[in-house]
Amino acid sequence: MIEFKNVSKVYPNGTKGLKNVNLKINKGDFVVIVGLSGAGKSTLLRSINRLHEITEGEIIIDGKSITAAKGKSLRHIRRDIGMIFQNFNLVKRSSVIRNVLSGRVAYHSTIRTLLGLFPKQDVELALNALGRVNIQEKAYSRADELSGGQQQRVSIARALAQEAKIILADEPVASLDPFTTRQVMDDLKRINQELGITTIVNLHFVDLARQYATRIIGIRAGEIVYDGPVEEATDDVFSQIYGREIKSDELLGETE
Amino acid sequence: METVKPKKTKIKTLLTIVLVIAIIWGSIINTQISLSTLIQGLPNIVDLIKEMFPPDWSYFGSITNQMLETIRMAVLGTTFGGIIAIPFALLSSSNVVKIPVVYQVFRFIMNLIRTIPELLLAALFVPVFGIGELPGILAIAVFSFGIIAKLFYEAIEAIDPGPLEAMTAVGANKIQWIFFGVIPQVIAHYMSFFLYSFEINIRAAAILGYVGAGGIGLVLNNALGFFQYDRVLTIIIYTLIVVVIVDAISNKLREKLL
Numbered sequence: 059m060i061e062f063k064n065v066s067k068v069y070p071n072g073t074k075g076l077k078n079v080n081l082k083i084n085k086g087d088f089v090v091i092v093g094l095s096g097a098g099k100s101t102l103l104r105s106i107n108r109l110h111e112i113t114e115g116e117i118i119i120d121g122k123s124i125t126a127a128k129g130k131s132l133r134h135i136r137r138d139i140g141m142i143f144q145n146f147n148l149v150k151r152s153s154v155i156r157n158v159l160s161g162r163v164a165y166h167s168t169i170r171t172l173l174g175l176f177p178k179q180d181v182e183l184a185l186n187a188l189g190r191v192n193i194q195e196k197a198y199s200r201a202d203e204l205s206g207g208q209q210q211r212v213s214i215a216r217a218l219a220q221e222a223k224i225i226l227a228d229e230p231v232a233s234l235d236p237f238t239t240r241q242v243m244d245d246l247k248r249i250n251q252e253l254g255i256t257t258i259v260n261l262h263f264v265d266l267a268r269q270y271a272t273r274i275i276g277i278r279a280g281e282i283v284y285d286g287p288v289e290e291a292t293d294d295v296f297s298q299i300y301g302r303e304i305k306s307d308e309l310l311g312e313t314e
Numbered sequence: 315m316e317t318v319k320p321k322k323t324k325i326k327t328l329l330t331i332v333l334v335i336a337i338i339w340g341s342i343i344n345t346q347i348s349l350s351t352l353i354q355g356l357p358n359i360v361d362l363i364k365e366m367f368p369p370d371w372s373y374f375g376s377i378t379n380q381m382l383e384t385i386r387m388a389v390l391g392t393t394f395g396g397i398i399a400i401p402f403a404l405l406s407s408s409n410v411v412k413i414p415v416v417y418q419v420f421r422f423i424m425n426l427i428r429t430i431p432e433l434l435l436a437a438l439f440v441p442v443f444g445i446g447e448l449p450g451i452l453a454i455a456v457f458s459f460g461i462i463a464k465l466f467y468e469a470i471e472a473i474d475p476g477p478l479e480a481m482t483a484v485g486a487n488k489i490q491w492i493f494f495g496v497i498p499q500v501i502a503h504y505m506s507f508f509l510y511s512f513e514i515n516i517r518a519a520a521i522l523g524y525v526g527a528g529g530i531g532l533v534l535n536n537a538l539g540f541f542q543y544d545r546v547l548t549i550i551i552y553t554l555i556v557v558v559i560v561d562a563i564s565n566k567l568r569e570k571l572l
Contacts (some may be wrong), residue, residue, distance in 0.1 A: 107483055109479060109482060109483060132485075133486070135485075136482070136483060136484065136485035137485035141480065141484075143476060143479065143480065145476050147474075147477050147480040148476075148480070149477045149494070149495070149498045149499060150499075151501075152498045156498075160480075160481065160484065160494045163481075163484060163490040163494060164484055164485030168490055171490050171493070171494075172490070172493050213480070216480070216484070220484055
């Protein structure tokens, strides 16, 4: 479970990123965070694994405060949280398998990982993770030989190899075409259902959010303005989150 | 407004041209060069070339050892310098070390070392370590450290920050973060800089003997001292061949790397 307790974030220039956020996300949830760009979606998501620091409040992950954690204990909390980025964030010059194995480094000693001596089980785990997103045959290709959609699936495999209990996905489909967008979202949803990994996704497509989420969190100017099941998130609710009518470019549209 | 702007740039261009001409003119007057000295010297060049030909072909065999010594100096010097450059380049990069004081200090040290010409370094090392290869190797090491560290740190600063973020997110410690996020992105650049530095060092090593730091330069100095110009030409040809071969191999390798 992830718990936000009175979390606020003020940027050094005085901009308020988050305003007194209180939130509980249960294990196995598939949460989609929606809101205008600049509303604080990314700040909210990245504060969970402390890629962004908060200035007030506390975030508790499975009973441990990540806000208070330092050094090794911080790294161990992060180890349990996989992260998917808009730009995939793979090392393009490295092989796919090495990118996936990089998700395992926090489980082993520094010297072992530097020499690339990952145990057999790790390599198997990495290959299985790639199998789960249907690109096992690309394991020994260089990452930059893959298409955008394939690269994003490698980064999902990295999170799986990490044996993450939580997956954070920050605009995971923003740089993909509509067809691969659905494939990647399907992968995330399937992993969420099959492995029970809590998944939190930032999206700006309203229809995608409706289709995949079990719970929707709407954020506006750093404040949570909607938090509820997807069924109750009507068009009116979305207009309220966005502060205006939904525009056509906020819909992905049909691709079938 | 539109008519004012072009006028300004015209005056600027004119001033620049006048300034450049003034600097060149001033330099000519102060160094007292004259066309007549240049013309008077021409026959001397012809004499020198006449004395150089034919080159002393038999001399090739007897200087092969010194040539190998020169190459050895370049290999060892580049390797030592290149290895020490790695931690320095990392510590000078603002995206690796996020504390300004640290990377500024390392950058300062790096820049300071880079300002010393290698011939001066060799001249300083010879009295300390004695005549021979060691001062030459050290001079080359310090010199290549300067080149490689500078180029490498610039390459590190230009890497994609994405993988670094990803490594932070998986819970990697700083060393793992560097080895999995930074190094794979710049290892090919490093090899390229290393080879580039080696190319320069082969040429540099050929001269270092002049100040007593071993290698082919020592022989060249002797041949010039005894006016054995046929031997001088042999040494020049030999050096040229080695430099061309090393450059060709290094260029091929660098093409493959990037």
